[in-house]
Amino acid sequence: MSALVSDVGTRTAVAAASLVKVYGKGDTAVRALDGVSVAFQAGKFTAIMGPSGSGKSTLMHCLAGLDNVDGGSVQIAGTEITSLGDKELTKLRRDRIGFVFQAFNLLPTLTAEANILLGLELAGRKPDREWLDRIVDVLGLRDRLKHKPTELSGGQQQRVACARALVAKPDVVFADEPTGNLDSRSGAEVLDFLRMSVRKLGQTVIMVTHDPVAASYADRVVLLADGHLAGEIDNPTADSVLSALKHLGA
Numbered sequence: 239m240s241a242l243v244s245d246v247g248t249r250t251a252v253a254a255a256s257l258v259k260v261y262g263k264g265d266t267a268v269r270a271l272d273g274v275s276v277a278f279q280a281g282k283f284t285a286i287m288g289p290s291g292s293g294k295s296t297l298m299h300c301l302a303g304l305d306n307v308d309g310g311s312v313q314i315a316g317t318e319i320t321s322l323g324d325k326e327l328t329k330l331r332r333d334r335i336g337f338v339f340q341a342f343n344l345l346p347t348l349t350a351e352a353n354i355l356l357g358l359e360l361a362g363r364k365p366d367r368e369w370l371d372r373i374v375d376v377l378g379l380r381d382r383l384k385h386k387p388t389e390l391s392g393g394q395q396q397r398v399a400c401a402r403a404l405v406a407k408p409d410v411v412f413a414d415e416p417t418g419n420l421d422s423r424s425g426a427e428v429l430d431f432l433r434m435s436v437r438k439l440g441q442t443v444i445m446v447t448h449d450p451v452a453a454s455y456a457d458r459v460v461l462l463a464d465g466h467l468a469g470e471i472d473n474p475t476a477d478s479v480l481s482a483l484k485h486l487g488a
């Protein structure tokens with residue numbers, strides 16, 4: 239495993255080139271992304287930040303193949319996704335991308351373990367038990383696996399959602415405001431986990447957040463403003479992120 243963690247450091251997990259996304263037509267058209275080129279290294283935790291309306295969610299949706307683009311390219315682990323059909327995209331998202339959303343989206347009738355394994359089951363794939371064990375241990379979910387979502391705290395539910403996102407060993411995990419529904423303590427636990435999934439399990443995480451403290455858990459922050467790349471910060475602190483955002487008028 240340590241070899242895997244050190245190997246991934248220089249590979250590109252996700253790359254966008256000259257990405258353009260336009261909503262609407264004519265006078266009311268909005269260029270939500272206006273030529274964004276950015277690369278995300280494998281084995282790193284990157285946060286996407288910027289003022290409200292700067293294009294963060296749009297960028298995430300285009301990178302993850304959840305939305306079509308109007309120009310440019312997106313590659314996930316070397317696969318160009320903008321030219322894929324719906325079926326191929328669905329398969330790519332299912333097999334190679336993990337998602338963590340603000341709403342935990344767990345099925346209430348299933349146990350935590352069944353929620354974690356559901357995607358694999360639907361895809362007809364067997365879980366790698368050793369990998370599952372590692373994820374469960376890193377997430378501290380061992381004694382919660384038989385519980386239903388209503389028997390879990392918000393933080394625990396989000397950790398189950400993180401396990402679900404990681405269980406298929408995706409090329410990348412996209413997290414959209416993963417701490418938006420959590421108090422600060424549970425939020426810190428989830429962020430700690432996302433960081434550990436990168437450092438200890440060699441995973442790649444790209445997170446959209448409004449919160450400079452959340453962004454400070456990342457290895458790197460990518461800043462957007464008005465649909466453009468507006469800078470980046472390596473080894474961010476909450477203060478350095480906050481002052482960069484102030485600079486952008488957020």
Ligand SMILES: Nc1ncnc2c1ncn2[C@@H]1O[C@H](COP(=O)(O)OP(=O)(O)OP(=O)(O)O)[C@@H](O)[C@H]1O
Nearest residue numbers: 261262268270288289290291292293294295296297
């Ligand atoms: N479905 C849509 N139809 C029309 N315009 C849209 C749509 N989605 C987003 N936009 C516009 O595109 C721009 C970028 O929106 P986006 O949601 O990506 O920004 P954001 O940085 O994620 O914002 P926030 O921080 O407020 O969530 C904004 O001007 C927004 O109003």
